[in-house]
Amino acid sequence: MISRRQFCRKALLIAGGVALPLAALELFDPKRLRAEKSSKGDRRWVFLVDTHKCVGCGFCVKACKIENDVPYDAKVSRTWVERYVIKKNGETLIDSPNAARDGFTTTRIDQNLAGMLDVRDEEIAKAFFVPKLCNQCDHPPCVQVCPVGATYQTADGVVLVDRKWCIGCGYCIMGCPYGVRFFHPLYHVAEKCTFCYHRLAKGMNSVCVDACPFGARRIGNLRDPEDPVTKIITTERVNVLKEQYGTNPQVFYLGLTMEVK
Amino acid sequence: MKNHVWRPLYIAITLVLIGVVVRFFIVPADFGVHERGYMYGWHRKSNELEWASLPVKYRTEKVCIDCHRDKYADIKDSPHANISCENCHGPNYDHPKNPKALEINRSRSLCLRCHAKLLYKGTLRGSMKGVNPESHYPQAECMMCHYPHNPKRPMQEVKQ
Numbered sequence: 001m002i003s004r005r006q007f008c009r010k011a012l013l014i015a016g017g018v019a020l021p022l023a024a025l026e027l028f029d030p031k032r033l034r035a036e037k038s039s040k041g042d043r044r045w046v047f048l049v050d051t052h053k054c055v056g057c058g059f060c061v062k063a064c065k066i067e068n069d070v071p072y073d074a075k076v077s078r079t080w081v082e083r084y085v086i087k088k089n090g091e092t093l094i095d096s097p098n099a100a101r102d103g104f105t106t107t108r109i110d111q112n113l114a115g116m117l118d119v120r121d122e123e124i125a126k127a128f129f130v131p132k133l134c135n136q137c138d139h140p141p142c143v144q145v146c147p148v149g150a151t152y153q154t155a156d157g158v159v160l161v162d163r164k165w166c167i168g169c170g171y172c173i174m175g176c177p178y179g180v181r182f183f184h185p186l187y188h189v190a191e192k193c194t195f196c197y198h199r200l201a202k203g204m205n206s207v208c209v210d211a212c213p214f215g216a217r218r219i220g221n222l223r224d225p226e227d228p229v230t231k232i233i234t235t236e237r238v239n240v241l242k243e244q245y246g247t248n249p250q251v252f253y254l255g256l257t258m259e260v261k
Numbered sequence: 262m263k264n265h266v267w268r269p270l271y272i273a274i275t276l277v278l279i280g281v282v283v284r285f286f287i288v289p290a291d292f293g294v295h296e297r298g299y300m301y302g303w304h305r306k307s308n309e310l311e312w313a314s315l316p317v318k319y320r321t322e323k324v325c326i327d328c329h330r331d332k333y334a335d336i337k338d339s340p341h342a343n344i345s346c347e348n349c350h351g352p353n354y355d356h357p358k359n360p361k362a363l364e365i366n367r368s369r370s371l372c373l374r375c376h377a378k379l380l381y382k383g384t385l386r387g388s389m390k391g392v393n394p395e396s397h398y399p400q401a402e403c404m405m406c407h408y409p410h411n412p413k414r415p416m417q418e419v420k421q
Contacts, residue, residue, distance in 0.1 A: 041296070054384065063347070066352055103375070106394075126383060127381035128384045129386070149303040149305070154297070154309055160304075162308040164305075197309075198313055200313075213345070214343065
């Protein structure tokens with residue numbers, strides 16, 4: 001028979017053992033500390049979207065899909081353009097037919113099951129286009145939830161997916177507050193915008209930046225004070241999406257309004 | 262401790278050892294914590310190079326200039342100067358080796374991406390020249406009248 005004293009002692013011991021985090025059992029690795037200290041490199045890719053300049057032509061989406069081998073007719077895309085039509089009665093209508101791959105060629109707004117909704121010009125209070133892509137957050141929730149280390153952030157801030165390592169559990173797709181991740185229809189792993197990492201590595205721009213005829217999309221290096229994009233971000237009135245999630249997104253917008261989600 | 266405790270314990274220890282050995286062979290040497298620290302930088306380092314070494318398809322208009330100097334001069338002297346060649350003609354890849362010829366897209370939908378009139382004030386689209394595609398010669402190709410490389414020059418003049 002176990003005594004009361006023994007019972008209390010053992011119960012406390014077990015509770016203490018359970019509460020001990022796994023990390024406490026890990027041996028200290030000096031390499032890890034050095035890695036964490038030296039994470040301030042000379043490059044941090046950031047993106048700037050000027051919604052005033054976007055006309056909704058969708059050339060960015062077309063170029064992105066082809067450049068990055070995202071099946072052209074599949075209903076998924078690494079980037080897309082949203083149309084916001086805010087009516088004078090306060091109603092907000094949003095659509096992005098086919099991710100705006102073929103642009104916006106009609107005044108009718110795609111409302112899925114409700115069909116195409118026609119809005120007369122007189123009813124419109126304001127209307128505009130908002131390009132969306134991965135925010136390459138400084139605190140990416142998609143990376144935190146990956147159970148196998150398949151998605152990660154590089155030293156220059158881009159979040160990538162290791163296609164050989166991804167098990168396709170889909171946590172990251174659910175974890176992203178911006179909905180930029182999806183399953184690749186061919187590779188069956190998580191897929192996302194990489195800022196065209198292969199083009200950046202060759203000193204080029206992301207393909208959507210090169211495809212945009214109006215300069216609505218721009219990419220720059222936040223660690224370079226002379227970079228024109230950095231100058232705009234640090235001196236002008238820019239905004240980010242869903243700041244309240246604490247993800248610290250690195251895609252900055254000019255001309256956002258409160259209707260944009 | 263008694264034998265009936267040790268026997269299952271041996272099995273447990275063997276299983277753990279097998280796990281450790283298997284992990285040693287499966288996990289690549291470059292898998293670990295990298296620049297972004299324990300929380301965001303836990304990955305296989307060589308995957309970064311795999312992404313960086315993908316081929317470029319849209320090689321920008323810099324590669325078009327040398328051979329298509331006339332077309333390039335035409336479009337740069339027009340309101341369409343800001344449109345990259347590859348937006349309408351498709352990605353360059355290894356042209357002229359592969360593909361030998363690029364696409365010539367005469368479809369109305371290509372022009373309507375920008376020139377379907379949408380009266381959205383406060384955006385560039387609202388002030389751009391546009392038509393109602395349902396009433397503006399719906400059966401005709403835009404190119405019958407408009408020269409895409411320089412819409413200011415009428416098509417008749419270009420054809421001569």
